[in-house]
Amino acid sequence: MKSIKPLREKKDTAILLIHCPDQQGILATVTEFLNKNNGNIMNLDQHVDRVEKIFYMRVEWELKDFSIPADKIGEYFDTLIASKLNMNWKIYFSEDVPRMAIFVSKMSHCLFDILARYTAGEWDVEIPLIISNHETMRPVAERFGIDFHYFPVNNANKEEQEAAELELLKEHQIDFIVLARYMQILSADFVDHYPNRIINIHHSFLPAFAGAKPYHAAHARGVKIIGATSHYVTSDLDAGPIIDQGVTRCSHVDTVKSLIRKGRDLEKIVLSNAVFKHLQRKVLVYNNRTVVFH
Amino acid sequence: MKSIKPLREKKDTAILLIHCPDQQGILATVTEFLNKNNGNIMNLDQHVDRVEKIFYMRVEWELKDFSIPADKIGEYFDTLIASKLNMNWKIYFSEDVPRMAIFVSKMSHCLFDILARYTAGEWDVEIPLIISNHETMRPVAERFGIDFHYFPVNNANKEEQEAAELELLKEHQIDFIVLARYMQILSADFVDHYPNRIINIHHSFLPAFAGAKPYHAAHARGVKIIGATSHYVTSDLDAGPIIDQGVTRCSHVDTVKSLIRKGRDLEKIVLSNAVFKHLQRKVLVYNNRTVVFH
Amino acid sequence: MKSIKPLREKKDTAILLIHCPDQQGILATVTEFLNKNNGNIMNLDQHVDRVEKIFYMRVEWELKDFSIPADKIGEYFDTLIASKLNMNWKIYFSEDVPRMAIFVSKMSHCLFDILARYTAGEWDVEIPLIISNHETMRPVAERFGIDFHYFPVNNANKEEQEAAELELLKEHQIDFIVLARYMQILSADFVDHYPNRIINIHHSFLPAFAGAKPYHAAHARGVKIIGATSHYVTSDLDAGPIIDQGVTRCSHVDTVKSLIRKGRDLEKIVLSNAVFKHLQRKVLVYNNRTVVFH
Amino acid sequence: MKSIKPLREKKDTAILLIHCPDQQGILATVTEFLNKNNGNIMNLDQHVDRVEKIFYMRVEWELKDFSIPADKIGEYFDTLIASKLNMNWKIYFSEDVPRMAIFVSKMSHCLFDILARYTAGEWDVEIPLIISNHETMRPVAERFGIDFHYFPVNNANKEEQEAAELELLKEHQIDFIVLARYMQILSADFVDHYPNRIINIHHSFLPAFAGAKPYHAAHARGVKIIGATSHYVTSDLDAGPIIDQGVTRCSHVDTVKSLIRKGRDLEKIVLSNAVFKHLQRKVLVYNNRTVVFH
Structure with a gap:
């Protein structure tokens, strides 16, 4: 572009x-x-x-x-x-511009939000590649002129696919990874290659509703506020150091579908906040918690 | 007063x-x-x-x-x-003014908030009595001219104390009960006497950090937002229908002590919001969730 | 795309x-x-x-x-x-899909946010054209495959340019217009063609800081919260019926530049919220105020 | 008490x-x-x-x-x-406990909030006296065992009443004053005696709706969020350095009366936040703005 x-x-x-x-x-x-x-x-x-x-x-x-x-x-x-x-x-x-890879699955909202900021020059970063386990986001990547790599993952091929991904990341001298609603769990071995350098967005107010289908769980519990959480990925699922959280009100009027819709806006803003703080070198991690300077 | x-x-x-x-x-x-x-x-x-x-x-x-x-x-x-x-x-x-009992332990913030609203005529309610498992709040009750009843509870006497409390509540024709940071678990039998008529405030953003010491748990987890939840009490601890929730931002600067301090303001407002909605007959319960009309 | x-x-x-x-x-x-x-x-x-x-x-x-x-x-x-x-x-x-035109100047954040939602199918809308008083956003429009029309405006040509814009809008059967940070004041005559059908985003918490440079004014006043306001455009500048508002905390640490940065996220979300409500036919206007149904 | x-x-x-x-x-x-x-x-x-x-x-x-x-x-x-x-x-x-005077008119919510915190030992402060232009809050002051001084003010006696108040404040070695919804404008001369040491709560999101009846003005304008602002008093009405602000959502469902009700909770919390920061010596003023440390 x-x-x-x-x-x-x-x-x-x-x-x-x-x-x-x-x-x-x-x-x-x-x-x-x-x-x-x-x-x-x-x-x-x-x-x-x-x-x-x-x-x-x-x-x-x-x-x-x-x-x-x-x-x-x-x-x-x-x-x-x-x-x-x-x-x-x-x-x-400051003269060393960080190099970031995006992992994405089928949903576009976080990806678009990141690429819009990138294109507008909001962030001091290079994004040489996007990796996905689906082909769905390829047209978006192409439109923004970023290389798109398709790595379908299943139980049988996970180890070798992750190895190939790591090779590719190394080749492109990637400093850190952003999981923009990437719906695959990375292996502990993969995570070890990027300690405190993989940023995930989880679509709930952690530690509530860790794991799959948090909006369904939130609706079933009848909460009056939903949230999203950006955190560094550790080998412990959804339990890494939290960088930022955001919330929005909901009510009995909300359906699972409307929670998902409202949640998308939370997710993209909270993820981008975390990426921005990381890019500014304002996040320190100690004992599974973060210090995030202003 | x-x-x-x-x-x-x-x-x-x-x-x-x-x-x-x-x-x-x-x-x-x-x-x-x-x-x-x-x-x-x-x-x-x-x-x-x-x-x-x-x-x-x-x-x-x-x-x-x-x-x-x-x-x-x-x-x-x-x-x-x-x-x-x-x-x-x-x-x-509207001419039938509801009669409410307050249960409290040692902390005054929710109690004061309720009594201030009561004294100022914010709510259409009668509060004939306060029940506590400690003597600490007696001077507050007396100052506002409300009968204070001391029921110390331990494992041995719980059944008989609850029976005595129920007797007292009946005698005073109490319609519903507000647990203003009452740090005793009510028995299932007690709860059955007031279905969807006991309002509790839990000092966390449920379902995160149910149970004891939620601010300590929130601090240990490194969350960036804390919350409070008002709900009807059921026999399932901290799992009853949620009426209202509130949140406030925190950061690495916060200690457990400062979370507790910030949390007090959340708790009193969220509890009073729930009581007000209940008093206005705006809360309906179905399938462990609430409809809360404006 | x-x-x-x-x-x-x-x-x-x-x-x-x-x-x-x-x-x-x-x-x-x-x-x-x-x-x-x-x-x-x-x-x-x-x-x-x-x-x-x-x-x-x-x-x-x-x-x-x-x-x-x-x-x-x-x-x-x-x-x-x-x-x-x-x-x-x-x-x-529901079978009549509304047709929307976007007016934009040099800033991309609201435009990207709208086009991302459009591309992802979040909204039931057609966007046949984008109008701008600058060429800056042309590459964005082209990337998303939407016609881009350049109408430079100055005091001398404003009347004729607006006439040409109206002609173009009519030709494309445009139902309503979204001003995605369009930094030109529309004439009262233009506005009269689309009563309660032009949605603007103002980068302040109206009625505070109406007019130009609201972030500079907010910084000078030392506010602790900034906001953004989406409203229908009337002939009275920044005084039309408010559809949605959003706010975020700031502090002494913030500069005008960081307020502008934080404000961008508010603006795009608040504008998109308003557009979504308008598309769902959930906004009614009476006496310069709105009823916005859930 | x-x-x-x-x-x-x-x-x-x-x-x-x-x-x-x-x-x-x-x-x-x-x-x-x-x-x-x-x-x-x-x-x-x-x-x-x-x-x-x-x-x-x-x-x-x-x-x-x-x-x-x-x-x-x-x-x-x-x-x-x-x-x-x-x-x-x-x-x-730290061993010098600050001495604070409260000025109040007819509304009790901020007064109760302050006295509740005082009684519970939340704040390190002494409150030797309450001053009012009405008798309404006397029973509250008495109940908490604090001296209450009645100074009715009108145009004719304002100068002499303020002189008497200043005398009383001096006699009690008052360090700073909190205006807990005190509905009288203090003269510039009075304010000069306590520069950056008089804390007011204004019932709007300043600079929007300065002056009288802000909730009526907010309702008439159809805003979707209301606010409250605590600030140091200067001779310029509602224009002194802002210490804290708070907001809450509203909608077309709200009446002036319900805005006033919601606003009360904002006002008391925002005012108490400001007092707490002031007590902790965390507020610095320069050029009519504040630095408020965490």
Whole structure:
């Protein structure tokens, strides 16, 4: 599709994500390290879990004028700070655009929502491919000019199909995967290749109505609010760390069909919220829960 | 407490609640019955469950000029209409003010919310007594001038205490019971005395986190939204027909303590919403679900 | 675009929208008329405004077995009922698929949302054309296989351009227009051709921040919630009857830019909600307010 | 009223609120100052307004082991840090319980909500007195054992009554005032005595429907959502810095009366949220907007 993307805002920053045991002086130490080396801080968020005694931080600073070369920052930070404070850390650079694969089955609403944002330049991401266990969404992919790969999956071929998918993802240097209503359970082995890097949308307010047919279950229970939940996929079905949730009111007037219809809007917004937070490197995971910075 | 109640608006109406197998002409039949007998309809709500094929209706009309005497309406309606259409029906009169008992344990927020509305004349109800398994709320009850009855409950005395409570409720002609964070499970036998007439508030978004300590469970699961649920009590714990639900956002910043704090506001509003709908005779129950008219 | 639409559910129904001065027996009269002529009622909603004394009703029934031919229903209803009760009424048939035109400027989010729903068969509608005062959205229109017409507008040519647009709309038998973030004010004369048939999305919680740059104004005022409003267009700017509104929380952390980003999601959902209600013939307008049935 | 307050959790902390022109190193400087003097940080929140280039911070630390005596902290901080960085700052100590006055007119819902929280020990505050321009709420005040002062106000006596009120507030060492639906406009002179220390609740989603009778205006406009807004009072009516807002859905079914009823619940919750944030010293004001930390 002829792009309608605006020119991307040029930004030359680094982002550091940190979590470590809490102790005095971490914040001062990190900000001093950046200040002393002329790193102009653009954003800083930190959180201390006082119960688990964990310190979390996200800091983004300008690389222009920063006195440590980009490819040496990790080494310096690790030697001078992280190793001493027992930190778990990752560094990202704004010039490295993340590469995302979409998995989809037969429903189009989440896929369209993602591709619309992509086309409009809302997100700083590349989407080189779409994978599906059905052919249904091929025309949508083609229309947006994205490669579409069909991998029908059944009990007999699941292992080999997943292997082929992994090969393809590797070949395209995929950083993370978005399950846009992909109605196949990924094997634990597959999931292990992308820890906290597969984002799913579940069509219920988890932990209520995990598993299949949540709108039917919600209707049968007579709830007055329905929800949707985006989470990182773990080997434990619908039990991974929650990134975002959304809800909407319903009533006795709603049928299963109208719940499904209302739910579609929830699902697409909640999934896209989660993808956006992930793209901004604002999600940290610890103990199966997330810290999601503003 | 010296009342700050406004004079009650005088209203002389009857309310009919109906549910029955759906079929052509029910609505016309009922409205014609009222019209022909000079019953000026004030409010009419109806709902048809197209899947279960059930017709639900609530109609309120003025008794002034109605040609059937109030004490005969039931008989006439049953003979002329209800028995022919296999209707389940109830009639209420606005001049009969419902009598409600509050059960409470140690927490004051729901109790205060109810008593504040009562004192301000928000609700058309009488509250002759408060029952508790603790002495903690006695000063609150006394302050509002309502009899407080202390029934400590343990495994050994539960049966006899419930019997005594039932006796007291009967004596005071109690129509329905509100569990304002009453932390004792009522026996199936007790519940059977007040079918769809005991309203509970559960401090979670049911069916998620049924049972004890839902805020602890919500925190452990890392949810991004918490909720509260008001429902009629059945012998199945936290599984009765839901009347209303409310939710509020939370985040990684929240502790169990702050969830409990935020939850209190949800609980009191959601419980009071349910009580108000019940008082207005706007809740119908069928198959463990509710129809709640506007 | 190769359609991914499911086969449309076949439905053969008529929908009657009514409003009239309230009086005894309207509901019985209308339902009797349908029942006597073997019209099986699928949905019935009614509302009485007790202050203004106006009765509103929407009823949908099956035409199969209905004893009055479809093309005679209007005449019969008018003669037998409507004229006697001073009714304002309209009839619609499910087999007549409404035809909608989209007006858009440079932003794609509402347009994509509508076209995604259209392609997925969510709505029972035809969209023969898109009109814009910019070329920016042409590639999107082409991608979805919809005719795109470019009408640049300035003060000098506005009258003639609107005349040409009206001609085009007439030619394509357009029933109603959706302004999907169309950033030109339509003249009163243009609006008069489509009374209560032009749906706009305004990017604020009206009546707050009517007019230009509402997100800038919201940021300057320091609000903690932003909103979006869909409404029918009248000659009075941003003051037409409101169909739906949506809101989302914001905080001191938000910039104008992030409000605009969050607002886009609100706008597209709130606009699509309004279009869906309009398509279902669930919106009645009276005195610059709407009745929107469930 | 016999208190049902739990024993207050003992806490011995200081809270520093800061805003100043943004520049490199502020965060490091402040945290270092605390760390070097053995101040264990309990909570730290900071925000940078990148447009206005203002830095905001709230930090709370334990006084136990802090090497600067409490009564010298201000002086030291000012000399060593604040004066150099052009900071606007305030310090608070957890052992100083704030003293709050309530102004109320005839409606009880906000008053009851505040007094219920006070009685239950939800808030760390003293409420020595209630002031009203009507006698209506006297029984409520008496019931909760709080002094009630009646100051009828009219155009002729306003100046002298406000002077008397100010005298009374001074005598009781009142730190801040909560207008719990107080239906009198305070003079600019009165407001000047408590800058950013008078919290009002306005019964609309500001800036929509400022001034009198907002629910009537909302009904006339046909909005689909109503709101309430808590804000600091300035001399500009309903235009002071917003602390919190809340909303709830409404529809064509709502009358002015039902909007008022729904609004009461919004008002009391939104006002209490604002008071709680203020009590926690989490609100900073700059340029008629607020920073409200979590």
